[in-house]
Every structure is written in C-alpha cells, then in structure tokens.
Amino acid sequence: AYVAGVDEAGRGPLAGPVVTAAVILPEECNPLIGVNDSKQLSKHTRAEFALRIKEHAVAYSIHFQSVEAIDKYNIYEATKQSMKESILNLHTEPQYIIADAMEIPVNIPQSSIIKGDAKSLAIAAA
Numbered sequence: 750a751y752v753a754g755v756d757e758a759g760r761g762p763l764a765g766p767v768v769t770a771a772v773i774l775p776e777e778c779n780p781l782i783g784v785n786d787s788k789q790l791s792k793h794t795r796a797e798f799a800l801r802i803k804e805h806a807v808a809y810s811i812h813f814q815s816v817e818a819i820d821k822y823n824i825y826e827a828t829k830q831s832m833k834e835s836i837l838n839l840h841t842e843p844q845y846i847i848a849d850a851m852e853i854p855v856n857i858p859q860s861s862i863i864k865g866d867a868k869s870l871a872i873a874a875a
Contacts, residue, residue: 751807753843754871755832755853767814767828770875771835773807773843778870802874809875810838829853835875847872 757769802809814831822830832853836846845858849865849872865872 750844751841752845752847752871753808753836753839754865754869754873754875755835755846755848755851756866756872756875757828757832757849757851766816767819767824767831768811769814769828769831769835770809770811771832771839771843771846772802772809772871772874773839773841774871774874775805775807778805798874806874808839808841810835810840812838849875 751773753771753773755769755771757767812831812834814827814834818830819827821827829851832848832851833855836843836853836855836857843857845860846853846855847860847862847865847869850861850863852861853859862868862872866875867873
C-alpha cells in the first residue's frame with residue numbers, strides 16, 4: 750500500500766506563496782534517515798536530502814499556491830487546496846495519507862498528525 754506524506758512550507762511567515770509537497774517513500778528508505786522538520790536542518794542539509802528524496806521516492810509532487818489565492822481564501826484554506834493539488838499530481842495514487850496537522854479535502858483515508866514532520870519520515874520528506 751502506498752502512503753503519502755504531505756506537508757507545507759511558508760505558512761508561518763504569511764509572506765509570499767505557500768509551498769506544499771506530497772511524497773510516497775519506498776518501504777526501505779535508509780538513505781533518508783535523518784530527514785526531519787526542515788526548520789531543524791541547515792540549508793545545505795535540506796538541499797542534500799531534497800536530492801535524495803527525488804532519487805528514492807516512489808512519487809513526489811510539489812505545488813505552489815499563489816499570494817493571490819492566499820489573499821482570496823485565507824492561508825489555511827489556500828494551504829489545504831495546495832495540499833490537495835500536491836496529492837492529485839502524484840503519478841502514483843496513495844491508498845492512505847498522513848499530513849502534518851491538516852485535514853485534506855480528498856476521498857482518500859488519512860490521518861492528521863500534530864508535529865508530524867518530527868514524527869513521520871514521509872511527512873518530513875514532504
């Protein structure tokens with residue numbers, strides 16, 4: 750079964766676009782051990798892990814939500830819609846979703862985990 754981790758970046762500062770990603774990792778993903786909340790990693794380490802994630806992921810998708818959409822809907826709704834787009838744009842459909850503290854409006858079973866990027870490798874990878 751494919752499980753997608755979903756997370757966002759850029760929601761905290763409320764400046765600029767919000768970026769969301771969905772990542773499906775393989776069962777064995779030893780090269781990704783050490784991935785954590787991106788705010789806890791240096792810029793260099795984040796870049797290294799980004800390359801490893803792209804290389805090893807079963808599927809990944811990144812979506813940018815515009816400032817205009819954020820202004821129109823609000824940051825929370827714009828983030829949810831961006832996460833939905835990230836999931837729908839995966840080339841492999843997940844059977845389950847784990848998201849960092851967010852319910853995503855898709856017809857796929859899911860769990861919302863508070864501080865999920867520190868608890869789930871799939872969310873951290875996203």
